[in-house]
Amino acid sequence: MLAETICSAVSAAGLGIAAVTAYRKRFLAATRIAAYSLVPIGLVLTGVVEWVSNIAFKPSVWLGFGVLGVAWLLFMITRAVERRGVGTRKERRAAARAAQSDAVAPAASAPSLGAGTPAVQPRAKAKPKQQTAAPGEDFSDIEAILKKHGI
Incomplete structure (x- = not known):
């Protein structure tokens, strides 16, 4: 009852403010003020104010919000622990065993180095690495990409 009166x-x-504003020949502002001032009475007539006041003043509703907050907090804690990788001893042992086991085909996961080399030829010994250019000196590959796109 008090909320409806307010x-x-x-x-x-x-x-009243809208009427004074309209009297000053500011009709657009007066219309906007009138629209805003009709919102509270519209909320009262639709029952929204009563519904909100029932929610705000019931202890059981606040208890429910508290329970939802605790549930959310527990979810966030479990996600944080899961991201850190902390698990049970059994999970840690399984992860350690999986890390120690060798791959079934170690060469299968190696990146291919030659684009057109046949797989039958044996690889030659690795050549000594060439001196790499200092950063910022060799932009030929970037220039080629830019020329390809017309830039």
Whole structure:
């Protein structure tokens, strides 16, 4: 009852301000103020204010919000622990065993180095690495990409 009275008073005051604004020949602003001042009385008439006041003043509703907050907090804690990789001893042992085991085909996961070399030829010994250019000196590959795209 109190919330409805307050909303009605706010609407009446807003309509009064809109009338004064219209008297000053500021019709666009007066219309906007009138629209805003009709919102509280509209909420009262639709029952939204009563619904909100019932939610705000019931202890069981606040207890429910508290339970939801605790549930959310527990979810966030478990996600943080999961991201850190902390698990049970059994999970850690299984992860350690999986890390120690060798791959079934170690060469299968190696990246291919030659694009057109046949697989039958044996690889030659690795050549000594060439001196790499200092950063910022060799932009030929970037220039080629830019020329390809017309830039």
